[in-house]
Structure formats: C-alpha cells, structure tokens
Amino acid sequence: MRIRLLLILVMALWGSAFASSKAAVAEVPHEVAGFLRFLGGTLVLLVVLRAPRLPAAEVPRVAGLGMVGVFGYNALFFLGLSLAPAADGSVIVPMAAPICTVAVSVLLGRVRLSGMRSLALFIAVTGGIVFFVGIPDTGDSRLLGDLMFLGAAACWSAYTLLGAPLLSRLPAATVTVYATAAGTAALGMVAVPAFGDVRWSELSLEFWLNQAYLAALPTALAYVLYYRAVGQVGPTTATSTMFLVPAFGLTCAWVVLGESIAPLQGIGAGLMFAGAWINTRPTVDDSVVPTAESGGVVVEDDSAAVDSTTRSDELNPSADSISSAADSLRAS
Structure with a gap:
C-alpha cells in the first residue's frame, strides 16, 4: 500500500x-527548457543523494539508460510541447x-498474452487512432507534436x-542519479546552439521558480520514487499507475493554461484508458515466461516478475531518506 501511495504522488508530480x-517552452526554446x-x-x-558509487562495469548500461x-x-517531449497543447501530451x-511496455514484453517472450489482453491491445490501439483522428484542424504542427509525444512514450x-x-x-538512487546525469549531458549538447536565442536578463522570476519546481519535484524526487517502485512491484505495475497522470x-x-481536448479525442482517450487498464490487470490465464530479471521465478502476474528475494533495503539503501522526503512533501 505504501509504495502505491508513493506512485500516486509521482503521477501527480x-x-x-x-x-x-509548456509554460517554460513559451519563454525559451524547447531544447533549453529541457536542459534547464x-x-x-x-x-x-x-x-x-551525495553521488552514490557506481561500479565501472555498469557505467555503459546506466549511461545508455539515460x-x-x-x-x-x-x-x-519538449519538442512536442513546442508544437502541440500540453493537454494532448498528458493523455498520449x-x-x-x-x-x-506490454507489447515489448510480449515480443521479448516475457509475457504470453491471453485472449482478453489481446482484445485490450486492439481496443487501446483503436483508441489511439480515434484520438489522432479527433485532433482539431489547426494545422500540421499539432499532429506532429502529438507524434513526438508518442515517440516519447516509446522511450519511456x-x-x-x-x-x-x-x-x-x-540501488534505485544510483541508477537514477547517473542515468539522469548522462541524459542531461546529452540534452546540454543539443541546447548549447540555442542559448544565443535566449534573452536571459529578461526571464521572469516566475520562470525561475517554475524551473526550480520542475527540477526538485517532478524530476529529482519523482524519478527516484518511480525507480524504487519499479524495483519492488515490477515495471508493468509501475507503469499502470500512469493512468492517473x-x-x-x-x-x-485547464487551470494553468486554459487548454482542453476535443470531444472525439476524449472518446479516443477513454478507449486507450480501457485498453491499457485491462492490459496491466493480472489475469488467471496469463502465463509469464521466467527470465533472468525475475530470478527464474514463474509467477502468474508479470507485474510481480521481480526476484522474491530482492528486498527494498537491498534495492535502495536510501529508501528511508526518500520516504521521509515524500512524507514531508505530502505534509505540505
């Protein structure tokens, strides 16, 4: 229950x-917004987290993850925000x-789909098509932006x-710190050419406060909590809570930007929600192929495909400090 409450907090952030x-992209180029x-x-x-130790042998894998x-x-994601409404991205x-996640798990042989889950995949894909067909005719930029959001989802x-x-x-903290650092370095290389387009002295206090919020909460705290959850409940269960996003x-x-989605897009979003929700529910007739990642343990629910001997304190020595930070955030 506790880890699921933390996942809800992550999804809210x-x-x-x-x-x-989206507000940041309105003031600086999207490359710069992402890098900052x-x-x-x-x-x-x-x-x-005080720069936890990363074994040299794991550096390439963690960097690749970043x-x-x-x-x-x-x-x-930020390119999509520069082209399409934030409301579209928050659905796609x-x-x-x-x-x-489910589709790739099937292709890799980690999960064998039941008839119900196959139907759910069809429903979700149909919903995606309806969502894209329902995009208002505001030019090609919105469609292109939504396709960028789709690519971002595949990356996630x-x-x-x-x-x-x-x-x-x-530990989850180690993976998060160094994957984020590697990805940030790459974002920086892409952003440098756009620095000249930014009028730094004219950026408002609200812009910098927004950047501080994005950095500390949706980025730093949320990423660590998310990976802690993946380590305890598995990737499929962790991603299933994204339905709350x-x-x-x-x-x-709607409150901050005054944005909304079109009615037909709402229908498509509902179909995607239904299909995705069904696909991440445990079913009796699903079978999961044991893998190295699951420690060879055969389980009925692929969301539990984490070594049963792996405990949260082994995965994340700093779990107490992270939980304390989360408790403080909820208290505020």
Missing part, C-alpha cells in the same frame, strides 16, 4: 509537469507507455523495461 513545462529542467534535477539529486529515458524522452504519453517504456534488470544489482495533467493544463 508528473501530471503537473506538462503544464509547467534536468540540469537542476541532476544537481538536486547529486546534493541529496540516453533513452532522459535524453530521448525529453528531446521528443501516460496512455501509450503501458501499452508499449524502454526506460522502464531496461531499468528493471539494473535494479536487481544496483491524464487526470492530473488535464486538470493542470
């Missing part, structure tokens, strides 16, 4: 990040990510799946 990031968010997030992580989940995701990314799914095996060997994201986009 990520939902708010769509509107906050994760530069601040990396610094916060390094200060709070290229996919931090650089790849955010390059597409969290709805598509769980579907991608890969980030989740590739990160799970690492958590059987490394659209509710938080659409609410923030």
